[in-house]
Amino acid sequence: MTVPTAMAADYKQNPFTLVYDGAITTNEPGKVNIHPVKYKLNGLDIAANVYTPPNYDPARKYPAIVVAHPNGGVKEQVAGLFAQRLAEQGYITIAMDAAYQGASGGEPRNTDKPQFRTEDIHGAADFITRYPGVDAARLGLLGICGGGGYSLAAAKTDKRFKSVATLSMFNSGRVRRNGFADSALGTFQERLQQASAARAQEAAGGKILYVGGGAAATDAQIAAMPFEMYREGTVYYERTHGHPNSGAYPNSGGTYTVSSLMDLMRWDATDQIELIDQPLLMLAGSKADSLYMTEDAFAKATGTKDKELFKIEGATAIGTYWVPEHVDAEMGKLTPFFARTLVSDRS
Known part of the structure; x- marks a missing residue:
């Protein structure tokens, strides 16, 4: 492969340190605005960005969407991109850094345990449903890559989420346990010994x-x-969309505590997935080598009859994060999905 060396989006050039193309650089009246916030979750400070839609009026009522970032990611990257694009469609959205990662609190840094990542999503729902202007009865969830697996886990029991969508869903438990594409089955017990x-x-x-x-x-x-x-x-994480809180950097991303494997390796995004009875949309690249995880979860999600798996033609897993034509295609599915499933029950 040809490895690019130039940064596509420099966080230093954006006052909110956003690294995706088309990111907000200033809050302007009548347009999507971004609001950095912090809130407590189980005693930890969680750092998040709330995006409000054009001509936002806190006296009105808006549907809201929680956006969960990938493993290795922070709110300023792909999660922020989709939070901003969905806010353009009239939603109040929130992209938060996982506890122990990014700009959120928690020690040891880079602890990556499924119960924490799932709780992050519940906590974001707690916060955003109390945000001025949010209609708590119209709450959706979008999880990207690793955040997609944890979104499936959260939606199993958190019925505040009226619908759930995933993009390039990554089943962290299966991969940490079996290896990517089930390539490390023979070392399962050895790795558990190391984690212990x-x-x-x-x-x-x-x-x-x-x-x-x-x-x-x-x-x-x-x-x-x-x-x-x-x-x-x-x-993506180290070069084209690098951020000081992600990738190879100290606060998040491409590293996690070895002890986290004790929790990751006994977990699976598809365990009891039949508890999801909400509408489900799963998006993945047709060329993604992680596609097998989305296909497996989709087949097992038998608790909902309102479900769709849509493949983004020609897209790799990471390509779904940023390639403009792929992002447009993904928004072309997400927009009608959330419009249909987050409807008001008010007259």
Whole structure:
């Protein structure tokens, strides 16, 4: 592959440190506005951005959507892109940094446990449903990549979400347990031993051990990665859409605590997925090597009859994050889906 070296979007050039194309640079009357907020969740400070629609009037009532970011991501990247695009359609949206990651609080940094990531989504619902102008009866959920798997988990039991959509859904438990494309089945017990030892070391006050991290990948290292999603993801997070809180940087992203594997490896996004009875839209690239995860979850989601799997023609997993024609195609499905499923029951 050709590895780009130039930044596509420099966070330093945006006052809100947003890195996606077309990002807000200033709040202007009559347009989508962005509002950085912080709120408490289980004693931790959660950092989030709320996007309000054009001509927002807090005295009115608007539907709202929670947007959950990918593993390795922060709110300023693809989650912010879709939060802004959905706000353009008349929704109040929120993109938040996961606890222990990004600009949110929590130690050890980069703890990545499914119960925390799922609780992040419940907490965002708590906050946004009390935001001025939000109609709590019209709340939707969009999860991207790893956030998609955790959105499925949240929607199983959180019926405040009237509908749920995923983009390039990544089943973190399955991949951490089995390897990408089920390529590491033979090392399951060995990796659990390592995770258990890492937790014991943490409990004794020793060094926190991490999977990944360190220096940014070289061109040769990226080219040698066996899966396209990881190659393109490394470029996205470290180069073209890099942010100081994500990727190879210290607060989030391409690294997580080894001890987190104790929780990740016993979890699966599809466990009890039949509890989802809300409308479900699952989007994934037709060329994505992670597509198998979306197809598996979709087949198992038997609790809802209102469901659709839509493939973005020609898109890879990471391409769904930022390639303009793919994003437009995704919005072309998300817009009517949320318009239909987040309807007011008021006369």
